[in-house]
Amino acid sequence: MLLLAFALAVVILFVVLRLLGNPVFALISVGATEQEIAAAAARLGVDRPIPVQFLDYVVQLARLDLGTSFTNNLPVGDEILRRLNVTLPLTLLAFLLSVVIAVPVGFIAAWRSRTWYGTAFSAVSQLGGAIPVFWVGILLVTALALNARLFPAGGFPRSDWEDPGAAIFALTLPVLTIAIVSGSDLARYVRSATLDVLGQQYLRAARATGQSFAGAFVRHGIRNGIVPVISILAIQLSTTFVGAVIVERVFALPGLGDMLLVGIQEQDFPSVQGVLLFSTTLVLLLGFVADVIQRLIDPRLRASVSGNRMARAAA
Amino acid sequence: MISRHRRSRLAATLAATTASLLVLAGCASGSGSSDAGPDANAEIIVGSQNEPTNLDQIFGGSSGVTEVFTGNVYEGLFRITDDAEVEPLLAKETEVSDDGLTYTFTLEDATFHSGDPLTAEAVKYSLERFIGDDSIAARKSQLSVIDTVTAVDDTTVEVQLSAKSISFTYNLGYVWIVNPEAGDLTAAADGTGPYALGDYRKGDSITLDVNEDYWGDAPANGGVVYQYYADPTALNNALITGAVDLVTSQSNPDSLSEFESGDYEIIEGTSTTKELLAFNDRVAPFDDVNVRKAVYSAIDREQLLDAIWDGRGQLIGSMVPPSEPWYLDLADNNPYDPELAADLLAEAGYADGFEFTIDTPESGVHSTVAEFLQTELAKIGVTVDINIITDDQWYEKVYTDHDFEATLQGHVNDRDINFYGDSDFYWGYDDADVQTWLADAEQADSVEQQTELITRVNQKISDDAASVWLYLNPQLRIARDGITGVPENGLNSLFYVYGIQEA
Numbered sequence: 001m002l003l004l005a006f007a008l009a010v011v012i013l014f015v016v017l018r019l020l021g022n023p024v025f026a027l028i029s030v031g032a033t034e035q036e037i038a039a040a041a042a043r044l045g046v047d048r049p050i051p052v053q054f055l056d057y058v059v060q061l062a063r064l065d066l067g068t069s070f071t072n073n074l075p076v077g078d079e080i081l082r083r084l085n086v087t088l089p090l091t092l093l094a095f096l097l098s099v100v101i102a103v104p105v106g107f108i109a110a111w112r113s114r115t116w117y118g119t120a121f122s123a124v125s126q127l128g129g130a131i132p133v134f135w136v137g138i139l140l141v142t143a144l145a146l147n148a149r150l151f152p153a154g155g156f157p158r159s160d161w162e163d164p165g166a167a168i169f170a171l172t173l174p175v176l177t178i179a180i181v182s183g184s185d186l187a188r189y190v191r192s193a194t195l196d197v198l199g200q201q202y203l204r205a206a207r208a209t210g211q212s213f214a215g216a217f218v219r220h221g222i223r224n225g226i227v228p229v230i231s232i233l234a235i236q237l238s239t240t241f242v243g244a245v246i247v248e249r250v251f252a253l254p255g256l257g258d259m260l261l262v263g264i265q266e267q268d269f270p271s272v273q274g275v276l277l278f279s280t281t282l283v284l285l286l287g288f289v290a291d292v293i294q295r296l297i298d299p300r301l302r303a304s305v306s307g308n309r310m311a312r313a314a315a
Numbered sequence: 316m317i318s319r320h321r322r323s324r325l326a327a328t329l330a331a332t333t334a335s336l337l338v339l340a341g342c343a344s345g346s347g348s349s350d351a352g353p354d355a356n357a358e359i360i361v362g363s364q365n366e367p368t369n370l371d372q373i374f375g376g377s378s379g380v381t382e383v384f385t386g387n388v389y390e391g392l393f394r395i396t397d398d399a400e401v402e403p404l405l406a407k408e409t410e411v412s413d414d415g416l417t418y419t420f421t422l423e424d425a426t427f428h429s430g431d432p433l434t435a436e437a438v439k440y441s442l443e444r445f446i447g448d449d450s451i452a453a454r455k456s457q458l459s460v461i462d463t464v465t466a467v468d469d470t471t472v473e474v475q476l477s478a479k480s481i482s483f484t485y486n487l488g489y490v491w492i493v494n495p496e497a498g499d500l501t502a503a504a505d506g507t508g509p510y511a512l513g514d515y516r517k518g519d520s521i522t523l524d525v526n527e528d529y530w531g532d533a534p535a536n537g538g539v540v541y542q543y544y545a546d547p548t549a550l551n552n553a554l555i556t557g558a559v560d561l562v563t564s565q566s567n568p569d570s571l572s573e574f575e576s577g578d579y580e581i582i583e584g585t586s587t588t589k590e591l592l593a594f595n596d597r598v599a600p601f602d603d604v605n606v607r608k609a610v611y612s613a614i615d616r617e618q619l620l621d622a623i624w625d626g627r628g629q630l631i632g633s634m635v636p637p638s639e640p641w642y643l644d645l646a647d648n649n650p651y652d653p654e655l656a657a658d659l660l661a662e663a664g665y666a667d668g669f670e671f672t673i674d675t676p677e678s679g680v681h682s683t684v685a686e687f688l689q690t691e692l693a694k695i696g697v698t699v700d701i702n703i704i705t706d707d708q709w710y711e712k713v714y715t716d717h718d719f720e721a722t723l724q725g726h727v728n729d730r731d732i733n734f735y736g737d738s739d740f741y742w743g744y745d746d747a748d749v750q751t752w753l754a755d756a757e758q759a760d761s762v763e764q765q766t767e768l769i770t771r772v773n774q775k776i777s778d779d780a781a782s783v784w785l786y787l788n789p790q791l792r793i794a795r796d797g798i799t800g801v802p803e804n805g806l807n808s809l810f811y812v813y814g815i816q817e818a
Contacts, residue, residue: 021711026375030453030724030726030727032451034715039451072370073369154553268368
C-alpha cells in the first residue's frame with residue numbers, strides 16, 4: 001500500500017508539473033532570443049520527450065537522488081536537509097505545544113461540560129480552530145513584535161542553530177501561531193473522545209468495583225479513548241507540517257514551505273518534486289506509525305483487518 | 316506630590332546622564348573611533364524582495380543578481396555610476412583604433428577573492444562566456460558584436476568587433492570579469508570586487524564579506540547582508556523592528572506613511588522602470604496609428620500615477636527616462652484629451668469603439684493598472700477584457716509567441732529604446748526610419764551623433780504612439796536613521812553597497 005501510494009505520487013507529481021508550463025520561461029528576461037531560449041531548455045533537459053525525462057527521474061530516484069535545482073544547480077536533497085533545520089523544530093515544537101494545550105482543555109471541556117468554564121473552554125477551542133492560521137500570525141506579530149517588541153517579527157538566525165537560544169527565540173511566535181490553531185482543533189477531538197468514554201458503561205462498571213474516578217479513567221478510559229485520538233494526532237502532525245508552509249511565509253522563515261512556494265514560482269521542478277515527495281513520504285509514514293501504535297494499544301484492531309477503518313470512522 | 320514627582324524626574328535625569336556618559340566612555344575606550352563618526356566595521360543589513368534565482372548573471376539570475384553582485388562582488392572593465400556615467404574600472408587604460416573596431420584594454424593589478432591574479436585570459440574567458448551558447452544574459456545580443464578576444468600578454472586584452480559599437484564600453488559595464496578556475500557560478504562566486512561572497516542561504520540571505528585584499532579603496536562598512544522577504548509586510552516589519560537597516564526598493568507606497576517620521580529617511584531617486592501598455596502593433600486595430608493615439612489620449616495618466624505611486628514617480632511620453640542622453644520631454648505629446656481620443660477613433664473608423672484583451676501579468680501593480688485602463692477606455696466606447704496570466708505565461712504567450720492584442724509590462728532596462736528597432740520584438744513595431752537611425756546610432760563616431768540619432772527615434776515612436784508609456788516608476792529606498800551613503804537611483808537594479816555606512 002505504502003509503496004503504491006508513493007509510486008502514484010511520483011507519477012502524478014511529475015506529469016502535473018510538466019503540464020504547468022515550461023521552466024525556461026521563468027529564467028529568461030526581456031531581450032532573450034529564440035536561440036537562447038532553446039539553449040536554456042537544452043541545458044535544463046526539458047526539451048526532451050516527457051517519457052524520457054520521467055525515466056531519467058525514476059532512475060535518479062532509485063539511487064535516492066532527488067536531483068539538482070533548475071535554477072541554482074544545488075542538490076535538492078541537501079537543500080531539503082538545510083530547510084528541515086527550520087521546519088522540523090517548528091513543526092515538532094508546535095505539535096508538542098498544541099498537545100499540551102489541547103489535552104487539558106479538551107478533557108476539562110468534556111469532564112466539566114456543564115460548568116461555565118467547561119463551556120468557555122469548548123467555545124474558545126471552537127473559536128481558535130475557526131481563525132485562519134495566517135491571521136493568528138499577523139495578530140501575534142502586531143501585538144508582540146511591532147507593539148510590545150518582545151519577539152522578532154520574522155526571520156531566522158543566519159547562523160542556524162549555532163546559537164540555540166536565538167533560534168528558539170525566532171521560532172517562538174511561529175510555534176505559538178500554529179499551536180493556537182492546531183491546539184484548538186485537537187482540543188475538540190479530545191473533548192469528544194473524552195465525552196464518548198465518560199458515557200460508557202464500562203467506566204460505570206469500573207467505578208462500581210470501587211475504583212476512584214481518576215483510577216478508573218486512567219486504567220480504562222484513556223486506553224479506550226486514545227485509540228481514535230492517535231489517528232487524529234497523526235493527521236494533525238501532518239497538517240501542522242503542511243500548515244508550516246503558510247506560517248513560514250508570514251514570518252519570513254527559510255523552511256521547506258518557502259522552498260516549495262519559491263520553487264513553484266520559479267518553475268523549479270526538481271525542488272518542487274523533492275519537497276512534495278518528502279512531505280508525502282512523511283505523511284504516509286506517520287499514518288503507518290499511527291496504525292502500528294493503535295494496534296499495540298487495542299487488541300481488537302489486531303484481530304480484524306478492517307478494525308483500523310472502524311477506529312477511523314469512530315473518530 | 317509635585318515635589319516627589321520632581322524628585323523622581325531629577326533622579327531619572329541623573330541616571331540617564333550617568334548612563335550616557337558611561338556609554339560615551341565605553342565608545343571612546345572601546346573602538347577608538349570618534350564618538351559620532353561612522354563605524355567602518357558595522358555590518359549593514361539590506362532588506363530586499365528581489366532574491367536572485369541563482370548567482371550567475373548569464374543563467375537568468377534576474378535583476379536580483381545585479382543588485383547584489385555587480386560592482387560589489389564582481390567588477391567589469393567599466394563601471395556605470397549611479398548617474399549613468401561610464402568610468403574605467405578593471406580597464407586601467409583603453410585604446411580604440413581609428414576604425415572603431417579594435418579595443419585594447421590594459422588591466423588593473425587586481426586579484427580574485429580566491430587569490431588568483433586578474434589576467435587577460437580571465438577577461439577573455441569572461442567575455443566569451445557572456446556571449447557563449449549557454450548564456451541567456453540580458454545584454455548578450457548587444458555584446459554579440461564582439462568578434463574575437465585575444466590575450467596579448469598578462470595584462471593586455473584586445474577585442475575585435477565585427478561592427479562599430481558606440482555603446483560598447485557602456486555595455487561592458489554590466490559584464491562581470493570572473494575567475495575561469497571557479498567553475499560553476501550558480502551557487503558560488505569569485506570576482507575582484509570589494510566584497511567576497513560569504514554565505515548563500517537560498518530563500519533567506521546572501522552575506523558579503525569585506526575583501527581585505529581589495530585593489531581599490533576599502534568599503535565604508537564591515538560587510539553587507541542581503542536579507543530576503545517574499546512578503547512585503549514581513550519586509551516592512553523587519554525595518555520597523557530594526558532587523559534590517561534599509562530597504563532597496565519600496566514597492567508599496569501605501570505603507571510609506573509609517574516611515575515618514577524622523578526615524579527613517581525615504582530616498583527617492585529615478586528608476587529606469589517604465590510601466591507600459593504595449594500593443595501588438597502587428598494586429599488590427601493597433602496597426603493603425605490613430606487607434607493607438609486614441610487609446611493614449613483616453614488615459615488620464617496623472618490620476619493613474621497618483622493612484623499607484625501617491626504622486627511620486629514621473630509621467631513620460633516615450634521609452635526614454637530623463638537619465639538617458641536622448642531624453643526629450645514628451646509627456647504631453649499624446650495629451651490626456653478624451654475628445655481628441657474620440658475624434659481619432661472616428662477617423663480610424665471605430666466611431667462605435669471596439670473590444671480588446673489586455674494580457675496582464677499577475678505580479679506587481681499590473682492588475683490595478685488594467686482595471687484603471689478598463690474604466691478610462693470605457694468612456695470612449697472601448698471595451699477592455701482583462702486576462703490575468705503568470706509571469707512565465709507572459710514570456711511564453713506574449714514575449715515568444717506574440718499571441719496577444721495588448722499587454723502590461725514594467726520594462727526595467729536602461730537604454731532599451733533599441734527594442735523599437737527590432738520588428739521581431741514582441742510588440743512588433745516596424746518602422747524603417749527608426750530601424751536605420753538606431754543601426755546608424757550604434758555605428759556613430761561620436762556620442763553627439765549617437766544622441767542626435769536616438770533623439771529622432773525617441774520623437775518618432777512617441778508621435779506614432781508605438782506603445783503607451785504610462786509612467787516612470789520612482790526608486791524608493793528607505794533607510795533607518797544613521798545610515799548614509801545609500802545609492803539613490805535604480806539604474807537597472809544596480810546597487811553599490813561599498814559607500815553605505817552606519818553612524
